[in-house]
Each structure stands twice: as structure tokens, then as C-alpha cells.
Amino acid sequence: MIAVTAWDELPVVVTVAPTGAEVTRADNPALPHSPAEIAADVIASAEAGAAVCHLHVREDDGSPSSRRELFAEAIESIRERSPIITMVSTGGAVWMPMEERMTGLEAGPDLAGVETGSMNFGEDPFVTVPADARRVIERAREQGIGLEAEMFDVGHVVAGVRMLERGELPPPLRANLVFGVPGGIDASPEALEAMVRPLPEGTHWSITAVGRHQRRMLALAILRGAGGIRVGFEDGVFLRRGVLASSNTELVADAADLIRTLGRRVASIDEARELLSCPTRVATSP
Ligand code: KMH
Numbered sequence: 001m002i003a004v005t006a007w008d009e010l011p012v013v014v015t016v017a018p019t020g021a022e023v024t025r026a027d028n029p030a031l032p033h034s035p036a037e038i039a040a041d042v043i044a045s046a047e048a049g050a051a052v053c054h055l056h057v058r059e060d061d062g063s064p065s066s067r068r069e070l071f072a073e074a075i076e077s078i079r080e081r082s083p084i085i086t087m088v089s090t091g092g093a094v095w096m097p098m099e100e101r102m103t104g105l106e107a108g109p110d111l112a113g114v115e116t117g118s119m120n121f122g123e124d125p126f127v128t129v130p131a132d133a134r135r136v137i138e139r140a141r142e143q144g145i146g147l148e149a150e151m152f153d154v155g156h157v158v159a160g161v162r163m164l165e166r167g168e169l170p171p172p173l174r175a176n177l178v179f180g181v182p183g184g185i186d187a188s189p190e191a192l193e194a195m196v197r198p199l200p201e202g203t204h205w206s207i208t209a210v211g212r213h214q215r216r217m218l219a220l221a222i223l224r225g226a227g228g229i230r231v232g233f234e235d236g237v238f239l240r241r242g243v244l245a246s247s248n249t250e251l252v253a254d255a256a257d258l259i260r261t262l263g264r265r266v267a268s269i270d271e272a273r274e275l276l277s278c279p280t281r282v283a284t285s286p
């Protein structure tokens with residue numbers, strides 16, 4: 001058991017999101033595409049402090065994919081070399097039908113994301129109606145996969161909490177609060193408070209921030225007692241203004257430095273499993 005007496009003693013879980021669906025090699029040539037490249041980045045990121053990986057997959061040409069085999073291959077090669085917690089996206093890409101967004105659930109991850117609402121994602125609609133969220137949750141529960149709610153605005157937080165209260169979303173609530181996506185909530189101290197306020201006691205909350213305020217938002221969240229932060233090419237390809245990150249690992253190492261600089265510590269994978277109530281899966285092959 002982790003004996004926690006104060007928020008500043010709580011270790012911070014670092015998640016790496018190595019690929020996403022929107023970023024391209026034109027944005028950063030180091031973007032991993034193949035399952036082997038994704039796995040290599042995840043393993044190196046785990047060594048730099050990541051305890052969770054949030055996975056999307058790509059075809060060889062870099063286009064976002066929903067093929068189960070690609071998820072399975074990535075997860076398998078990660079598990080061969082690291083106990084890092086694996087999480088699949090069910091957000092996919094804006095143009096993916098729900099059926100395709102759900103294929104990662106068939107690849108045996110530890111956790112899966114679930115969107116608790118709809119929004120504009122830049123210029124595109126990004127729609128998850130409640131019935132679709134319930135489908136994701138149901139399939140994840142059938143497979144023994146834990147859930148993390150992906151929340152891009154206050155309404156998504158409120159909807160997720162309601163689902164928890166109604167028993168539709170199983171406890172414990174793991175919430176990833178996302179800031180700065182055009183169409184979602186902004187990246188500001190006030191936005192952080194607004195997103196945290198509806199969360200019930202005992203929620204494990206982490207943050208993701210995109211855009212120029214990314215590092216400041218991560219710092220704010222670390223000082224506000226966040227249970228986790230997320231970095232990686234899905235969320236930003238720059239290390240600093242005008243400086244491209246050389247790899248996902250560099251972004252993770254930088255996030256780990258930030259956590260330590262602000263007086264907290266980085267959660268080990270074992271600690272993250274405990275904090276996220278995420279037991280090691282017995283069946284390791286997807
Ligand atoms: N690619 C975005 C449209 C998630 O993974 O849950 C959705 C996304 C969120 O990346």
C-alpha cells in the first residue's frame with residue numbers, strides 16, 4: 001500500500017501518448033507509425049518515467065488506423081519488454097465510425113479511454129452520444145478492461161460524474177481532463193478549477209494540455225494535486241517554443257523533470273497500478 005498523507009506526497013503518474021491520430025511526420029519526423037516503432041517509443045518512455053501508454057495505431061503510410069491486429073501487435077511487443085500500463089483510445093480519429101473506434105478493446109489492453117460527451121474538435125465534429133459511451137463501457141467491462149474518461153470540457157466532466165452516480169460507469173473514476181483543444185475548454189487556471197470542481201472525492205485525475213500553454217498547465221496541475229499528467233506527440237511535438245522534441249521519450253523525461261522540480265515525484269509503474277486500481281492482467285497475450 002502507498003501510505004499517502006498529503007497530496008504533495010502522492011506520486012504523479014506520467015502517461016505517454018506517442019502517436020494520436022492528427023499529428024504527422026511533417027509536424028515531427030520522429031513520429032512513430034508502426035506497432036514496432038510505437039512499442040520502442042513506449043519502452044524508452046517507460047524507462048524515462050512513463051507508467052501508462054495511451055495508444056492509437058497507424059498504417060505504414062502514417063494514416064490513422066483502427067485495425068485490431070495493429071493494436072494487438074503494439075500491445076504484445078510492449079508487454080514483452082515492459083510492465084507499463086497499456087491503454088487504448090476509443091476516441092480514434094474524428095472521421096472514424098464508433099465501430100472502428102472500439103477495435104482496440106479487442107486487443108487486450110489494461111485500460112481504455114471513453115469519451116463522455118461530444119464537441120467540435122477544431123473544424124470537425126467529434127461525436128460520442130451517451131449510448132455509444134455506454135457501448136464502450138459495456139464492452140470494456142465484459143473484457144475486464146478498466147476505463148479512463150476523456151473529458152474536453154466541463155459538460156463532459158458533469159456527464160461522466162452522472163454516469164458514475166447512475167452506476168453506468170464503474171468506479172473508481174479515472175478522469176483525464178484535456179485543455180486547449182479548439183472546441184473544448186481553454187488552457188487556463190480558471191479552466192483547471194472548473195474541470196476539477198465537479199469531480200467526486202477519490203477520483204484519480206490527470207491532465208492533458210495542448211498548445212502553447214501546455215507546460216504551464218502541466219505545472220499548474222502538478223501543484224494543484226493532479227494524480228497524473230500526459231505528454232507525447234499526440235499532445236504536442238515541441239519541447240519548448242520553436243524546439244521540436246527529438247522523441248516521445250524526451251517529452252516524458254522533460255515532464256518527469258518538471259514533476260521533480262515542483263517538489264513531487266514520479267510514480268513507478270507498480271505505484272501507478274495501485275493508484276489507478278489497475279491490476280496486472282493475467283492473460284498477457286491479446
Ligand atoms: N483523435 C481525437 C479525435 C482519445 O484518444 O480519447 C480523439 C482523441 C481522444 O485522441
Ligand code: ZN
Pocket residue numbers: 017020054056089091092234
Ligand atoms: Zn488519444
